[in-house]
Amino acid sequence: MKLYYTPGVCSLSPHIILRETETPFELVKTDIGAKTVDGGGDFKAINPNGYVPALALEDGTLLTEGPAIVQYIADKAGRTDIAPASGSIERTKMQSWLNFVGTEIHKSFGPLFNPKMPAEARAIFVEKLRARFAFLDKHFAANDYLMGKAFTLPDAYLFTVLRWAAPMKIDIAEFPKLQAFFKRIEARPAVQAALKAEGLIQDKAA
Numbered sequence: 130m131k132l133y134y135t136p137g138v139c140s141l142s143p144h145i146i147l148r149e150t151e152t153p154f155e156l157v158k159t160d161i162g163a164k165t166v167d168g169g170g171d172f173k174a175i176n177p178n179g180y181v182p183a184l185a186l187e188d189g190t191l192l193t194e195g196p197a198i199v200q201y202i203a204d205k206a207g208r209t210d211i212a213p214a215s216g217s218i219e220r221t222k223m224q225s226w227l228n229f230v231g232t233e234i235h236k237s238f239g240p241l242f243n244p245k246m247p248a249e250a251r252a253i254f255v256e257k258l259r260a261r262f263a264f265l266d267k268h269f270a271a272n273d274y275l276m277g278k279a280f281t282l283p284d285a286y287l288f289t290v291l292r293w294a295a296p297m298k299i300d301i302a303e304f305p306k307l308q309a310f311f312k313r314i315e316a317r318p319a320v321q322a323a324l325k326a327e328g329l330i331q332d333k334a335a
Contacts, residue, residue, distance in 0.1 A: 131155045133166065133175065133183040136327040137292065139235060140182035143198045144327065145285040148319035150206035156326060196227040199282045211281045219276070226275045226283035233261050234290045241297045255299060262304045269306035273313065280317070288314040 132147060132154055134140035138161070147154045158167035164179045166172050176183040176193055184192040184201070192198050203212035213219035237258045240246055246254075265287075268275070275283045291311050294301050301307055314320055324330045 130187060131157050131185040133157045133159045133172065133181050133185070134327065135159050135161045135181050137329055138181060139195050139286075139289055141292075141323060141327065141329075142195050142286040142289040143182045143184065143202060144323045145289070145317075145320050146199045146202050146211070146282060148322050149211060149280075149285070149317075150202055150208050152202055152206055195286065196224075196231055196282075199227075199285065200224075203282060210279065213281075223276060223281055223283060226281075227286060230283055230286045230290060234258065234287065237261070238290055238293050238297065241293075258294075258299060262301055262307055265310075266304035266307045269310045274310070280314075284310075284314055285320070288320065 130152070132140065132144060134144055134156060135158070144156070159165070159172050159181050160167075161172070161180055164172045166175070173179045175185070176191065178193065180193075182193070182195050182198055184198045186192065192201055200212055204215070213223055237254050240254055241251060272278070274280050275287060288311060291301070291307070301311075315324075321330070
């Protein structure tokens, strides 16, 4: 399978899960601004919406939308430890967290990347994010991960979008439990491998 990605954006989440599950895959770097793929080619001919992630399967099927992609990857790998069995209450709880990260965190960050965003509007989105960060900080005071004691799919997604706080100049220092969660996920070998593959950190051994 091929993962179409852009370094550091939301495609990092399925990239991490591909490595967590040791699923064989090929990375295809994509310029979502120019809508081209590495080496040439029209990305919109692959995904008409022009955004990543997009996962191309061997049979020609193209999967889009990160929360759906990560569930497919985990189910295909039989990893019920990171994606509880379909139909279970735990699976529904996990999907609830995926939706929370997608709608409350990811989509609140999105407008901040627009350089034309007025300061007043930006302040509204930042205020919403800080309210959600406070909620998460309280959650992580009693839980190591979103689902409790073990890493699951939404943890990779939350880590991915939290990485955007620094470039958006949103200080999360007042949320120590959230910061500890971020560092806990960042230290995972699969996460380190994904970050290095996308050129987001340097390989210390190099």
